[in-house]
Amino acid sequence: MTPTRPAPARGRPRSTTSHQAVLQAVAHLIDVEQLGFEQLTIEGIAAQAGVGKQTIYRWWPDKAAIVMEAIQAGKLAxxxxxxxxxxxxxxxxxxxxxxxxxxxxxxxxxxxxxxxxxxxxxxxxxxxxxxxxxxxxxxxxxxxxxxxxxxxxxxxxxxxxxxxxxxxxxxxxxxxxxxxxxxxxxxxxxxxxxxxxxxx
Known part of the structure; x- marks a missing residue:
């Protein structure tokens, strides 16, 4: 059976500031802190971005989705x-x-x-x-x-x-x-x- 992933909640607008902070946090952890993908955690990303875990889960299903968007947005090297x-x-x-x-x-x-x-x-x-x-x-x-x-x-x-x-x-x-x-x-x-x- 194919595993399902939680869908982001609807109806609440995304904060542009918080959104960018999360992408920048992932870029910092990977490019500056030199963390590998396995070492990345939602908790660590949230702490670096200064947002709550639930804020992240409201927009992204998992850390792979955040990294993919950070790559697309040109945040990563x-x-x-x-x-x-x-x-x-x-x-x-x-x-x-x-x-x-x-x-x-x-x-x-x-x-x-x-x-x-x-x-x-x-x-x-x-x-x-x-x-x-x-x-x-x-x-x-x-x-x-x-x-x-x-x-x-x-x-x-x-x-x-x-x-x-x-x-x-x-x-x-x-x-x-x-x-x-x-x-x-x-x-x-x-x-x-x-x-x-x-x-x-």
Whole structure:
């Protein structure tokens, strides 16, 4: 039987200040205090944020949901940064992906990614259920860079920008979960395949 997770209560507006405090608290505990996912507790997050546990449970079902939203909101150090826009999509994405290799492929981040997957599987829910808006890549720097290329008329007509973003990053996520750090040439080859697929 698939385990169920408690649904956030309805009817009470979310305090923007408290909401941001919780996300900042998770970022502090992971990035500054260097806590692993297993060491995170709702009690610890609440204490760091200066809110009550019930406030957190009213908005998030568990700690995995909070971490997922913190990642999406760019609060954690998993954010790679802005995608360059020199007019050369291939060169820009190659540079951006090489930055990912240096900044994202750390032991801490790979352990965090594996722990999140375990938490998602154990809870019986999907990433889309945990992430507001349903897509981590929607509105991301990568999606914006591809949209800019599309507006310039350099992509095939009708291309699905979000699908292209996922096609580029999903293999990277899988490498992180597997604990593998690809060589720079692997990133270059991945970029070449995606760009060749979306370009006119």
């Amino acid at each position: 998993l954010d790679i940064g802005e995608v360059p826009d020199t007019g050369d999509l291939t060169a820009d994405l190659r540079m951006w992906m090489r930055q990912a290799r240096q900044r994202v492929f750390t032991e801490k981040n790979m352990a965090l990614a594996r722990s999140l997957i375990v938490a998602l599987v154990a809870s019986g829910v999907t990433v889309e259920e945990y992430v507001p808006g349903g897509s981590i890549q929607e509105g991301s720097q990568l999606a914006q860079r591809l949209e800019s290329e599309e507006r310039a008329g350099r992509l095939r007509e009708g291309i699905d920008v979000e699908a292209a973003a996922f096609a580029l990053l999903d293999p990277v996520v899988m490498k992180m979960i597997a604990g593998q750090v690809p060589e720079p040439n692997w990133f270059d080859a991945l970029v070449d395949v995606i760009v060749d697929g979306v370009r006119r």
